[in-house]
Amino acid sequence: MPATETTEAPRPDTPSRGPSARDDGFLRDIWYFAMPSGDLAPGRMLAKTLLGEPVLFGRGDDGSVFAMRDICPHRGIPLSDGRFEAGEVECCYHGWRFAPDGRCTAIPSLTADQAMEVEKIRVATYPTVDRHGGIWVYMRADLRSTAEPVVPPPALPAVTDRAPGMVQRMTFPCHVDHAVIGLMDPAHGPFVHTSWWWRTRKSIHEKAKRFGPSDLGFAMLRHQPSRNSAAYKLLGGTPTTEIRFRLPGLRVEDIEIGRHRVCGVTAVTPVDEKTTEITHMIFWTVPWLSLLKPILAPFARRFLGQDRDVVVRQQRGLAHNPTLMLINDADVQAKWYFRLKKAYAAWRSDGVPFENPVRETTLRWRS
Ligand code: FES
Ligand SMILES: [Fe+2]
Structure with a gap:
């Protein structure tokens, strides 16, 4: 794909129509x-x-x-x-x-x-x-229906069978689409999450990550995370991580460090068209991480708060209904999100068999 290609972002207020995607832009079923x-x-x-x-x-x-x-x-x-x-x-x-x-x-x-x-x-x-x-x-799309769900609930790594070590939640004053693409956006990190303990703007560098299709979504395939994340240094060893996104708004980061596992689950749920709930849970098998909980919790909260603050500011512009852009490759995950959503909605409303539109590829960006 040429790096200059741009696509207009589908607007949350003009979703595909049909019983499973009403005017509210939410997937159903x-x-x-x-x-x-x-x-x-x-x-x-x-x-x-x-x-x-x-x-x-x-x-x-x-x-x-x-x-x-x-x-x-x-x-x-x-x-x-x-x-x-x-x-x-x-x-x-x-x-x-x-x-x-x-x-x-x-x-x-x-x-x-x-x-x-x-x-x-x-x-x-x-x-x-x-x-x-x-x-x-x-x-359900049809509340009168008593039919079995058309898809099973998400299956997550085994470490999530234990109680989460940490739960953070926040309400974002925006449509679910903006919350989802904001959270999966790799390019905002050096500008929004600038903290001495995470990274600085100067640490920006080129990245290339391998992606592929996964259950109702896509995955950043297992790799060694970039070394500019201080949080990973804390974990010691050589961690590998895989990040999956699954419709309608689930991000699962699965980190393996030797025999240990750390799993971050971020769930994005629409309350209504202008309100979205974000829940972030972390599960781990690393025993000493529990000791660090009182120290880590405020950082996790601050991180999520930075995402919310930028969304709050974005609303001031979105109020004027501007045309938006999604560029290559930094916004390709957002493009996939909208394509996946469209394919799912078409399946539920018109019976078009759901086919994952994502193909294995490498995405490159600077962040
Ligand atoms: S309204 Fe509920 S019992 Fe009458
Ligand atoms: Fe963020």
């Missing part, structure tokens, strides 16, 4: 990271807006997790205003009760002779799984 597992204790429920939809999450006393539309099918009050008792959700208005699978189990106002098939009343539910440190939810 796909798994999203909803929250860290620890947010939802047994016997509790928690309401969240995801992709502009009100979702009520709950966890039974046995640890099992469920999610349902947070709207009572009777007269529309949020079910989260009610209570969770004996494994069922009770609406605060007229006391209708719902099981985790969405079936209505009780309508208190019915008299003994008022026959009504209450179990035929249902709240829409969302498939959920609790693994890799988080609760993942399958956001």
